[in-house]
Amino acid sequence: MANNYFQFKQFRVQQDECAMKVCTDACLQGAFTAQYLLTQPVGTILDIGTGTGLLSLMLAQQIPASITAIELDTAAAAQARQNFTASPWAAHLLVTQADIRALPVTQLYDHIITNPPFYEGSLKSGDTLRNQAMHTTTLSYEALLQAISAHLQPGGSFSVLLPYAAFPGFRQLAEAAGFYPQQILEVKQSVQHGYFRAVGIFSRQAVTPAVTSLAIYEKQNVYTPEFVVLLQPYYLYL
Template sequence: MANTYFQFKQFTVHQEHCAMKVCTDACIQGAFTAQYLADNEITVPAILDLGAGTGLLSLMLAQQVDAAITAVELDPGAAHQATQNFDDSPWADRLTLTRLDIRKLDGGVKYDFIISNPPFYEDALKSGQGKKDQAMHATHLTYRDLLAAIDQQLSPSGEVSILLPFDAFEQFRQLALAAGFYLKQVLYIRQSVTHGFFRTVGIFSRRTVNTVIHELSVYDDQRVYTPAFVQLLQPYYLYL
């Protein structure tokens, strides 16, 4: 049975009411995105987290970026859990949770940056567990739906961070390109130096750019965290 909470250095994520628990690849997305914003000195007065789940990504960005963050989550249990995690964090004053289908968001407010760990699989077999399937599969939200929501919510100069399986990412990239979003930076993730890529984090912009490519292995060939992984997650993981 998964732990009911995950303790980070500066915050705790309770997750007993969420179908999808804290996972390494989501932590990598949060850390990589926060580092990208800091390294490029990108000022983001307002951030939107689409499909917040436990609130993990919002909390990771709040730790590193001084910005107001609005998180949107449809599932009532996850929305309640994320709200509690926000309220218990050091950044409760700039974290807001809205329970809503992202397709119904008012487009009147434009955000400077969007982050999303969306439903992963459009065509894969489902587990038969309703909430988990909704969280992992694009059952209620297709990639086109997600891109339409991003297009509506993102400011003209804004950027977006997306985490997807490696095999699905190219399909999403092509759809994003057709919608006017260009891949600015990409992180290909391996479970270890002996594995192939299994996840991809992409940062997209409305501006035509040359893509900067990064690679990351979580473990070395001795099943020890790689130095690159330690450096990336050290601000967050309790025992790094």
Template sequence: MANTFFKFKQFTVHQDLCAMKVCTDACVQGAYTGRYFKDNQLTAPAILDIGAGTGLLSLMLAQQTASAITAVELDAKAALQAKQNFNASLWAGRLQLIQTDIRTWSVNPPFDFIITNPPFYESALRSGHAQKDQAMHATNLGYADLLKAIDRLLSASGEVSVLLPYPSFTGFEALAIKQGFYLKQVLYVRQSVNHGYFRTVGIFSRQPAETHITELIIRDAANNYTAEFIELLKPYYLIF
């Protein structure tokens, strides 16, 4: 049975109401995006988190930025849990949760930055668990619909961070280019030195640019966390 909460250095994520629990790859996306903000001295007064789940990504970015963060979640139970996690955090005053369908939701002015860990699988077998299928599979939000929502809700100079399975990323990037987005920075993630790539984190912008490519290996040959993984997650994980 999965833990009902996951404790980080500066916040706790309760997850008993959510189909999708805290996972390493989502933590990598949050930490990588937070470091992107820091390395580029990026200022984004308004951030949008699409598909908030437990609220993990919003909390990680709240720790690293001074931004106002709006999180949108379709599932009622997950939305309630994310709201509770926000209210219990140090940054409750600048975290907002909205339960709605991102495909029909509009806001003005648009956001300066968007982060999303969308449903992964557009054509894989369903589990039979409705809440989990909605979270893991594109049963309600396909990649094309997601990109249309991003295009509508992102400012002209804004950027977006997306986490996807490695095999799906090329197809998503092709759709993104058609929508007017270009891959600015990408992180290819391997579970260990003995595994191939399994996740990809991409940061897209509306301006064409040469793509900066990096790789992260989570565990070494002895099954210990690599120095690079420790350095990336050190601001968050209690064990580091």
């Protein structure tokens, strides 16, 4: 049974009301994105499909920006709000319970981060909320890109976490919409496994992306040095 909370160095994520719990690949996305944003002028961030609020909290720890988190599910939005209120950055974090496709464009954001539904077209479970969180039942990649395009500053960037096998197709859709990868993180479970996740940071600038490979575990089932360096600001026991 998953824990009701996940304790980080500077914040705690309560997760009992959320279909999707804290996971390592999402933590990698948050850390990798924060590392990138530290080199960029960022004053506003939008988190699409925030769930527990994990990604917003990881960015808030490193980036002095105003962060708005959007969540479709009512219970998850309430839990994200609880996690934000309990954090040291409550004044800079806002949760809105809404469907991003129907959200009015009242401002444009410097950066958008999203961990969108995975496993498009694959077998679904009997859990409606988990399906909503894990599958493209409510938000297709095309709809996600349309929402990003509507809410992103012309010079802004966005970060997305996807299955490695799905990333090339998403990249093709993104480039057709005018977005190009700036940095890509390719992730393996261990040095003995193939890639299973990809984090892409996109903008409207066409460049040759910087590609980084990272394995979470060594052969001895201990974290790799690269993983430790990236997650050390967050993980309690690193």
